[in-house]
Every structure is written in C-alpha cells, then in structure tokens.
Amino acid sequence: MRTGVVGIGHGKFGRREVTVQELAFEPFREALEDCGLHQKDLDALIVGSSPEYHRQRSLSGVVAEYLGMNPKPTFLVEAACASSSAALATADAYIRAGIYDTVAVLGVQKMLELSTPEILALMGRVGDVQWESGFGTTFPGYYAMFAHRHMFEYGTTREQMAAVAVKNHHYGTKNPNAMFQKEITAEKALASRIVASPLTLYDCCANADGAACMIVTNEETAKKAETPIWMAGLGSATAPMSVLRREKLSEIPSAIDAARNAYKMAGIEPKDVDVADVHDCFTIAEILAYEDLGFCEKGGGGKMIEEGETHIGGRIPVNVDGGLKSKGHPVGATGVSMAVEAVKQLRGEAGERQVDGAEIALMHNVGGIGQYCFVNILRR
C-alpha cells in the first residue's frame, strides 16, 4: 500500500493582507480543482502550522470551517518549521492504515500580523529557554555557530555561502509564488549587514505569510488520476534541541537519520535523486543539507555549490523553486510547499525551472535548528 498525491495548490508567499483562513483557502481551492474532487470526497483535513505566530487560537478548527470542511475531522500537527511535513507524514500513516482514503494536507502560516516587538520576543525563545535563551541566542545565531564550525572543520568559505544565495535568488525569479523575484550578486550578499557573524542579511531567509495544500489518497484511488505521484519514501528523526547536548555542530544529525530512513523505504540511493528541495533557512543550511543527504561527502558541500553541481544541468539541481531563501519561509507552510514543488517537477509542470525528465524528487524539511527533520522521496 502506498500513498499517492493527486492534487496540489500553492499560494503566493510574502506579506499578505488577509486572515489565516483566507490564506488557507487559496491553495485548498487550487488543489481541489487540480484533482477534480470536492470537500465531500475528503475524509479529513490535517493542518501543519506553528501556532505561536497566530492571534487566532486553535487554528485548524477555524480553517476547517472556512474551507467548508465541517463536519469532517481536522487537527493541527506541529513540528516547528517542519509542521506541514509532519502533517503529511500523519496523513500518509492514516491512509496506509486504511483509516482514511483521501486527506487534504494543508500547511499554513501567517507570520507578519505580529508587531515587531512580538516577533523579537519570539525570536529570543527559539532555543532552549532554560540554558541558552538567557544569553541572547537567536535563530541566525545558531546557524552562524554551525557555519563557524563548518568553516573550521572543512574550510568552507563565505563566498560559497553567498553562492547559495545567488543561485536561489536566481531560480526565485522563475517562481511566481516566491516572495523575492530579484537576482542578487555575490558582492551584494557579502557586503550586506551582519546579522550574526559570519552570517549577513542575504544568508537569511525571510519570515512570510503563506499556504500550500495537497490532496493525498490511497493507491487504488490515486491510480485513477492522470499522473499520480507516489510518496515513495518517508523518513523522520529527531536530535537534541539544545546545541549544548549535540555531539557535532557541523551537521544536522536528524537530517542524516531521516534521510537514511527515507532512502531505505524508497529503495534508492542519493545518486538516484533527480531534483531536490532542501531547507535553506540560512545559506549554510543548504551546504549542510548536501552533506547530510549524501549528495556529496562530508565537508564537500561548499565545493558542490561552487562547482555548480546543484544548478539545473548540474549533478543534482537543488532549490530550483528559489528555496526558502527567495520564496520566503512561512514556517508551517514550507513542508507542503516543498512537496508541491516536487510534484510539479515530477509531472513536468515546473515551467522555466523544470528539470528535464525528473523521475525522483527529494524534499528535506528541518524543524527548528534540527530537533526535527523530515525527508520525503516522491516519484512518478
């Protein structure tokens, strides 16, 4: 028994002057239209989101009502920036267990309705609040510490990190749903203001509002679709949230474990991947992902971007939808956004950013600073 994706929808990411349920409506409608189904054909709505960003409490009930899903069941799944990947994994499990036949998986996040002081207060609580946050750690600060460690262990350079930003902004110009659709230069990236050394502004993704949706169903129903895309491998793992309890700081250990599980279930190796979306919340994160996913050897991530191996035409094109870097990162929506892009690539519907003949796509979605990681492999 395997789960198939039959419908996809993706809203515009960025600053959106709409409510969270209005945000959710756009990709939900698109996904239903995509597969020709209606609310009555769905058995449940599973929502992935990080609730602390919303004024509206108990989000999934409000969203389910607005989407016309009552009285179908709904619930929220949370795993920080990987919330909607966790929702997708939950839907897959329900379907393969035979409990539900068809499920709408929705990733949605409204981040920009909070005031700046509220955002700064949230930003100060991303780490372990007992032992780390009291010292003023921040999200960019954690990845900055990974970057320094990676530079020390493997000689990774700031120019290599900037090359990730340049690539992802380049492909972002080809994705109408991306928040930023402007080319940048390495010089501009390197000269931007320091956020947390060595990372500068252009190393960081941006908070955004956004939503993405997919309709997943059992094998029997999916086979009736024109081009069903299969959830071939699902892997997930965890690691200590605290950097004080993590053995190595030049990798995301949960990504290594999640990838191993996903490759095993799909019966493939890293070299079989035709196109990938990885969690580039910071430029260094994409370099870590190349290594953690086995696209290159340990320490080879900087060289991989430098040599163009992850551009279209390279060995494994990565983040050719623009990545978090240019799409923006509405945390709860990012996982399904990645999965939607994988489906587009496998259907051959990715337009200007299409990787010709893509048969196998991988998505890598990190929650927080690696306390959660989900790696999924989709195939035609």
Place this chain on the structure above:
Amino acid sequence: MGKLGKVDFVPFSKVDGIEERLKEGKISATRCKKCKNIYLPPRMDCPECLDEEMEWVDCEGKGTLVTYTTIHAAPAGFEDDVPYTICLVDVEGGGRLVGWLDGKEEDLKIGMGVSIGIRDLPEERMIYSITLE
C-alpha cells in the same frame, strides 16, 4: 534559570539549587548517583537510568571553544547589549555551556583553551563569562 542569564524565561525548575552555587562562584553540573553520568547543563532526572538521584559536582572553570557568533540583530531584552559574542564551550570534566565572551571576537580560534567565570549583571543576574587563556 533563576538568576542565570540576562533575561529569565523559566520561573521554576528542579535545578533551582544552581543559583546558590553561582553566587559562590561555582560552575556546577549534576551527576547521577547510579550511572555516574555528568550533566551540564544540569538536570535532576537521569535519561539513561530514569533515576532521580542526582548530586552536584563543581567544574574547574576550564574548557575548549567549540564555536561562536557575534549577535548584531538583538532579540527582545538584548537591544542595549549588541553586539555581544556568544561562545559554546566544552567544559573540562564533562558537558557544555554557553557564555558571553569577555574579549575580542578577532582573537577567537575554535579549539582554543578558554577560562569560564561568572560575571554579575544588573539586578543580581549572572552570566557565564568566557576569557582567553
């Protein structure tokens, strides 16, 4: 944790005893009486043997720099402190802690030996302070 850190996010914990030890200038960890594992950050529940019998042990205040960053974009409560340099230090004797550098970022080299002290902040707060040996 009580008075540790510039901003306090956690009002209660089983390791509240650390506050008195910090005031005495001690860098402290906990040790499981059963499996002898050392925990820094300290904790009172041992995840190895699921035991709750812990004792305090003090560290020498020496360690190795694991990594660092200088924060320029401040979170709430740190607006007047930027830029400040955060160091992760592997402590001699076991465990790791986060502290603020008392010195220049340019002088840091990952892998170097450092000293760990306790610096007083306003309102009786305290932070681990990292100096170069």
